[in-house]
Amino acid sequence: MTISLLVVEPDETVRDQLRAQLQMSQIAMSVLYSAAQLMNRVELECPSAILIRAEAPMQGERDALRRLRQAGYDMPVFVLSKSDEVVDKIVLFELGADDYIVDPADLHELTARIKRAVQRAIRTLCDAPEMREKISFGGYEIDFATRRLIRNGAEIALRSSEFALLKLFASNPMRLLTRPMINSQLRRSESQNNSLDVAVCRLRTLIEDNPSSPKFIQPFVVLYHHAC
Incomplete structure (x- = not known):
């Protein structure tokens, strides 16, 4: 399985260091310099996970995370920040962050966290039964x-x-x-x-009784151009 990680990091040196580590773990990395364009990039790219650099006051990062979750995207999101303030962590967790790493971070540990989160998400989606109404x-x-x-x-x-x-x-x-x-x-x-x-x-x-004219799974143009 190829993991694609979208990294929101303005510092080129940090990006280069992270890219070198991710390549050794076979994680594909794409870059975004600001959280302001996060939603546009996710709609085009749909990464396996997202890593966001967030520094005080974190308003742009908070807004981006809020919009991401409100839109229904639920890939794992990691926040990397020099802030060790508990309130910052709590707010970002409440907005939907999956993990908060205080910088400086060990890149080996960060990579392991990303791989584990993506693998766990896949297993949960595909394998775990749900106790919910039929x-x-x-x-x-x-x-x-x-x-x-x-x-x-x-x-x-x-x-x-x-x-x-x-x-x-x-x-x-x-x-x-x-x-x-x-x-x-x-x-x-x-x-x-x-x-x-x-x-x-x-x-x-x-x-479907007639797959070419489905009643249940409708063939919207924006969804599927492929004919059955």
């Missing part, structure tokens, strides 16, 4: 506790990636989900768009 639609029933799709008492076999995609759609009824949004929720990179098309087409084949 969802029914069009004669189908999704059992989140047993991770099964059932129709007329019979189970329809789904791959883990397909169940994760179905769960995402079922949890967001009547909501337009863009490619970057789906990729973020499923911890995918933009390079995996072809496999996303395949998974969507397979789901349509399994649950």
